[in-house]
Amino acid sequence: MDARVDSVTVNGRRYARPQQPVVVVCVDGCEPDYVTQAIQAGVAPYLERMVEKGASVVGDCVVPSFTNPNNVSIVTGVPPSVHGICGNYFYDVDSGREVMMNDPAWLRVPTLLAAFADSGAKVAAITAKDKLRTLLGHGLQGICFSAEKADKASVAECGIDGVLELVGKPVPSVYSADLSEFVFAAGVRLLETRPLDLMYLSTTDYVQHKCAPGTPEANAFYQMMDGYLARLDALGAVIGLTADHGMSAKTDAAGRPRVLYLQQVLDGLLGEGQARVILPITDPYVVHHGALGSYATVHLPSAEAIARARAAIEALPGIDVVLSREQAASRFELPPERIGDLVIVSDHLTVLGTSEHKHDLSGLTVPLRSHGGLSEQKVPLLFNRPLQGVPATRRLRNFDVFDLALNHVAVNR
Amino acid sequence: MDARVDSVTVNGRRYARPQQPVVVVCVDGCEPDYVTQAIQAGVAPYLERMVEKGASVVGDCVVPSFTNPNNVSIVTGVPPSVHGICGNYFYDVDSGREVMMNDPAWLRVPTLLAAFADSGAKVAAITAKDKLRTLLGHGLQGICFSAEKADKASVAECGIDGVLELVGKPVPSVYSADLSEFVFAAGVRLLETRPLDLMYLSTTDYVQHKCAPGTPEANAFYQMMDGYLARLDALGAVIGLTADHGMSAKTDAAGRPRVLYLQQVLDGLLGEGQARVILPITDPYVVHHGALGSYATVHLPSAEAIARARAAIEALPGIDVVLSREQAASRFELPPERIGDLVIVSDHLTVLGTSEHKHDLSGLTVPLRSHGGLSEQKVPLLFNRPLQGVPATRRLRNFDVFDLALNHVAVNR
Numbered sequence: 001m002d003a004r005v006d007s008v009t010v011n012g013r014r015y016a017r018p019q020q021p022v023v024v025v026c027v028d029g030c031e032p033d034y035v036t037q038a039i040q041a042g043v044a045p046y047l048e049r050m051v052e053k054g055a056s057v058v059g060d061c062v063v064p065s066f067t068n069p070n071n072v073s074i075v076t077g078v079p080p081s082v083h084g085i086c087g088n089y090f091y092d093v094d095s096g097r098e099v100m101m102n103d104p105a106w107l108r109v110p111t112l113l114a115a116f117a118d119s120g121a122k123v124a125a126i127t128a129k130d131k132l133r134t135l136l137g138h139g140l141q142g143i144c145f146s147a148e149k150a151d152k153a154s155v156a157e158c159g160i161d162g163v164l165e166l167v168g169k170p171v172p173s174v175y176s177a178d179l180s181e182f183v184f185a186a187g188v189r190l191l192e193t194r195p196l197d198l199m200y201l202s203t204t205d206y207v208q209h210k211c212a213p214g215t216p217e218a219n220a221f222y223q224m225m226d227g228y229l230a231r232l233d234a235l236g237a238v239i240g241l242t243a244d245h246g247m248s249a250k251t252d253a254a255g256r257p258r259v260l261y262l263q264q265v266l267d268g269l270l271g272e273g274q275a276r277v278i279l280p281i282t283d284p285y286v287v288h289h290g291a292l293g294s295y296a297t298v299h300l301p302s303a304e305a306i307a308r309a310r311a312a313i314e315a316l317p318g319i320d321v322v323l324s325r326e327q328a329a330s331r332f333e334l335p336p337e338r339i340g341d342l343v344i345v346s347d348h349l350t351v352l353g354t355s356e357h358k359h360d361l362s363g364l365t366v367p368l369r370s371h372g373g374l375s376e377q378k379v380p381l382l383f384n385r386p387l388q389g390v391p392a393t394r395r396l397r398n399f400d401v402f403d404l405a406l407n408h409v410a411v412n413r
Numbered sequence: 414m415d416a417r418v419d420s421v422t423v424n425g426r427r428y429a430r431p432q433q434p435v436v437v438v439c440v441d442g443c444e445p446d447y448v449t450q451a452i453q454a455g456v457a458p459y460l461e462r463m464v465e466k467g468a469s470v471v472g473d474c475v476v477p478s479f480t481n482p483n484n485v486s487i488v489t490g491v492p493p494s495v496h497g498i499c500g501n502y503f504y505d506v507d508s509g510r511e512v513m514m515n516d517p518a519w520l521r522v523p524t525l526l527a528a529f530a531d532s533g534a535k536v537a538a539i540t541a542k543d544k545l546r547t548l549l550g551h552g553l554q555g556i557c558f559s560a561e562k563a564d565k566a567s568v569a570e571c572g573i574d575g576v577l578e579l580v581g582k583p584v585p586s587v588y589s590a591d592l593s594e595f596v597f598a599a600g601v602r603l604l605e606t607r608p609l610d611l612m613y614l615s616t617t618d619y620v621q622h623k624c625a626p627g628t629p630e631a632n633a634f635y636q637m638m639d640g641y642l643a644r645l646d647a648l649g650a651v652i653g654l655t656a657d658h659g660m661s662a663k664t665d666a667a668g669r670p671r672v673l674y675l676q677q678v679l680d681g682l683l684g685e686g687q688a689r690v691i692l693p694i695t696d697p698y699v700v701h702h703g704a705l706g707s708y709a710t711v712h713l714p715s716a717e718a719i720a721r722a723r724a725a726i727e728a729l730p731g732i733d734v735v736l737s738r739e740q741a742a743s744r745f746e747l748p749p750e751r752i753g754d755l756v757i758v759s760d761h762l763t764v765l766g767t768s769e770h771k772h773d774l775s776g777l778t779v780p781l782r783s784h785g786g787l788s789e790q791k792v793p794l795l796f797n798r799p800l801q802g803v804p805a806t807r808r809l810r811n812f813d814v815f816d817l818a819l820n821h822v823a824v825n826r
Contacts, residue, residue: 032762035666036780037625051667058665058762212450212627213662249626252471253448253793254464317808348761349445349471349791367449375788378762380666395730 001197002120010115013077015406018121018197022405023187023237026074026398027225028067028128028180029205029371030243032058032380037214038222046230047222047382050239055387055409058378059396063332063345064295065245065376066281068101068135071202073399074242075111075125075136079333084108085135086334087280091299093337098278102131104138112402113200114139121197124159126186128179128204131283136200143190147182148174166193177207177221184228191235199237208247209289210366229384239384240405242398246376247369248348250292255367260318260346262296263354269312275300277354278340281372290361292351293372294320297328297340306341313342318350320373348375385409415533423528426490428819431534431610435818436600436650439487439811440638441480441541441593442618442784443656445471445793450627451635459643460635460795463652468800468822471791472809476745476758477693477708478658478789481514481548484615486812487655488524488538488549492746497521498548499747500693504712506750511691515544517551525815526613527552534610537572539599541592541617544696549613556603560595561587579606590620590634597641604648612650621660622702623779642797652797653818655811659789660782661761663705668780673731673759675709676767682725688713690767691753694785703774705764706785707733710741710753719754726755731763733786761788798822 007016038044039051062069062079064087072085080086084106091098113136117123123142127133130146137144143160145153150163151171164170167186172178180203187201211218232239251257266275281293300306306324314322321344328343329336346352351370353359379398387408390396396404420429451457452464475482475492477500485498493499497519504511526549530536536555540546543559550557556573558566563576564584577583580599585591593616600614624631645652664670679688694706713719719737727735734757741756742749759765764783766772774781792811800821803809809817 030666032664032666033625033662036662036664036668037628039668040779041628056665056667056669058671212446212625214625214628215450215454249446249449251445251449252469253443253445253795254469255449255452256469258471315806317806347791348788366453375761378760382666393728393730 001122005119008112008115008119010112011076011078011082011109013403015112015402018406021191021196021199021235021237023191023199023201023232023239024074024401024405025239025241026071026200026202027241027243028203029208029245029247030380031208031213031246031376032378033213034208034218034222035380035382038219038226041214041219043219043223044226046226046233050229050233050384051382054382054384057381057396059242059381059398059400060377061243061245061379061398063374063377064280065371065373066293066295067244068132070244070398071132072107072135074401075113075200076109077112077399077402078109079399081329081333081335082109084335084338086338088283089278089280090338091276091278091340100283102135104134107135107138110139111136113142113198116198117141122195123198124190124196125200126183127202128183129174132202136202147172147179147186150182150186175206177224179204179206180221181224184225188228188231191232191237205247209369212249212369233384238405238409240401241380241382242401243379244398245371246378247371248375249367250294250349250351250370251367252349257292257361257364257368258318258350259292259353260316260350261353261356262298262313262344264356265312265316266298266309269308270305274305275309276340279352279354289368289370290359290364292353292359292368293370294346294351294375295372296344296352298342298344299340300342310342313344318346320345320347320375345373348373383409418532421525421528421532423525424489424491424495424522426816428525428815431819434604434609434612434648434650436604436612436614436645436652437487437814437818438652438654439484439613439615440654440656441616442621442658442660443793444621444626444659444789445791446626447621447631447635448793448795451632451639454627454632456632456636457639459639459646463642463646463797464795467795467797470794470809472655472794472811472813473790474656474658474792474811476787476790478784478786479694479706479708480657481545483657483811484545485520485548487814488526488613489522490525490812490815491522492812494742494746494748495522497748497751499751501696502691502693503751504689504691504753513696515548517547520548520551523552524549526555526611529611530554535608536611537603537609538613539596540615541596542587545615549615560585560592560599563595563599588619590637592617592619594637597638601641601644604645604650618660622782625662625782646797651818651822653814654793654795655814656792657811658784659791660784661788662780663707663762663764663783664780665762670705670774670777670781671731671763672705672766673729673763674766674769675711675726675757677769678725678729679711679722682721683718687718688722689753692765692767702781702783703772703777705766705772705781706783707759707764707788708785709757709765711755711757712753713755723755726757731759733758733760733788758786761786796822
């Protein structure tokens with residue numbers, strides 16, 4: 001990166017020029033206990049060293065604690081009220097259509113990745129699933145590809161080709177731990193083979209949706225990750241690690257999913273189809289969670305319907321909090337015009353559905369674990385260098401990770 | 414039990430006469446996922462059968478989600494606002510002393526165990542730790558002893574002697590999984606050797622404070638429990654299983670405890686000793702949690718101090734909710750005169766302390782797991798028979814377990 005550029009300011013935040021490669025890792029669904037348990041089990045020696053010599057704090061992610069709003073917050077440094085992406089999926093009142101939000105048309109601000117690249121930095125972003133690639137890579141003059149479509153990466157579209165040859169691995173299954181491993185492996189190979197100033201690696205929570213912290217399969221995932229992080233460190237990278245959201249068991253003790261089917265409840269209360277329940281977790285990859293998360297938003301036809309729906313939902317066992325559009329927009333920093341009249345958050349063991357017949361739970365081969373609510377808001381913020389100049393009273397967010405990694409790690413200059 | 418007695422009414426609730434032995438088990442710190450993960454790991458075949466043939470729901474425990482208030486609620490069928498026990502420990506404003514609440518003098522109502530015994534039922538209660546014995550056994554004409562002091566049990570005090578010989582095990586260490594195993598083993602031996610109508614078994618959360626759900630040590634505990642439950646079932650018992658509270662990791666990803674030292678914060682704000690921070694988790698056995706839980710109450714000298722303290726605490730990262738005495742008494746059903754001016758609940762990864770030097774964390778050989786807050790309010794309610802006559806909209810509490818086991822299980826009559 002041009003040594004004359006001291007810093008880059010984007011979306012109102014100033015980021016110092018990287019003095020050495022800075023790698024930010026977003027580990028999808030990384031409830032802090034996954035790391036704790038892997039260290040306890042002795043399978044994550046690098047992470048143990050990293051937090052001993054570096055820094056470990058806990059931050060808050062964006063609610064809804066879903067993948068897209070949080071990944072976009074991380075790469076823009078701002079909440080959804082500014083960047084516009086408040087779910088994987090929303091109801092566009094203007095067009096009267098339910099639409100996916102992975103089209104950059106919905107993104108209202110540039111990413112810091114694009115801004116750094118525009119300032120001359122060498123930037124790369126690798127995602128597990130392709131759904132995030134277009135959002136994270138929007139406007140980015142650099143490398144940006146997904147593990148899912150690594151074989152399709154072209155210089156024209158992704159700033160790189162021959163990814164499979166570079167990494168030496170085949171295209172992994174979209175439902176596998178391998179999809180995330182490919183992200184790490186590719187990140188290491190990129191850093192080994194070219195000068196990079198800034199790299200963003202974003203995994204998928206396939207394993208976290210299936211396995212509790214400390215179980216053999218979860219530990220195996222973190223053991224895999226540990227090895228790649230050690231290699232990134234050995235290559236001289238400053239590493240900042242966070243998560244898009246945490247993860248909770250969403251079942252009773254028998255392992256059965258605890259689901260509140262809100263559309264059914266509201267159809268019974270207000271009449272068929274009067275309420276429109278939107279589950280912003282919905283995306284094309286629902287096998288591992290059945291589109292069941294702990295956050296929903298509801299569009300309603302009248303003030304009276306809003307009041308009746310609110311009272312009825314608040315009385316349901318399993319509800320954490322019900323907020324009006326205005327309350328939710330203020331508390332969670334969401335764009336009010338892209339959420340419904342009510343926002344509903346369920347408790348740490350409960351998920352929200354529309355109607356029973358609309359959720360295919362046949363893919364749930366193990367007890368449901370999911371996210372979306374306040375109970376999954378706490379995420380790790382780990383750095384392989386000590387932090388400096390961060391007051392203990394500052395409420396840290398996962399989308400402060402680039403600020404912390406670029407402006408607050410102790411670097412030998 | 415006398416067949417002419419149809420039911421027993423105590424503390425405003427009616428309980429049907431047991432038709433066969435009814436055993437209620439309170440598994441201390443049993444976050445539902447412990448059971449789920451043990452079943453998943455294949456080490457709990459009886460629990461798997463039990464929930465398949467019987468019933469599994471989730472209920473809310475009492476907040477503060479601590480052992481004493483919840484065990485007392487379970488055996489009285491009422492919340493702390495009625496029975497008076499709102500912690501292990503409290504500040505008695507009348508005497509100006511901080512006192513343990515395990516003296517039955519603080520208990521305001523009879524237990525249902527005592528009421529059944531008074532109606533002619535054969536009743537037994539076995540606790541892990543002796544601290545609970547005097548509360549649970551208050552007024553009970555029957556058997557009541559602790560595993561901790563099993564060797565000291567006498568007919569005069571406990572309604573039984575020769576417990577070690579009966580069980581065939583030595584007195585276990587108070588800090589061990591064996592302490593809970595002794596409770597189960599003794600329960601099985603009692604049921605094998607004498608007619609019993611009603612039995613209450615209450616374990617200790619030594620294992621749950623140390624081990625996450627699904628880890629080998631946790632699974633070993635539930636495997637042990639599974640075997641004894643199968644034997645109780647084979648002896649013809651109706652089994653109802655619940656927990657006093659759940660359990661959460663209370664650390665960052667590095668496994669370091671996240672502690673807010675409230676006395677230090679308030680001393681800095683208001684001057685030394687102006688605020689009195691009470692941690693109702695405090696009891697004589699603090700090695701495994703260092704007296705750190707997610708609930709605290711604070712006594713303050715003036716309305717102005719209350720307002721200032723509240724604002725300061727609400728702004729701290731890691732706080733879930735701060736309530737006034739009246740709000741807390743109403744929301745959590747607590748006796749207002751036995752709590753402070755403020756009630757503070759921290760988030761699922763955070764615990765509350767007084768001052769750093771007052772907490773001995775040297776016993777924390779593994780990352781802290783604890784409870785006390787709203788994040789540990791969800792507990793399992795498992796039965797080895799189907800439930801009937803329980804509306805889906807009813808908010809179930811752990812202290813409904815005797816009602817459910819006696820009034821709502823499908824029994825062959």
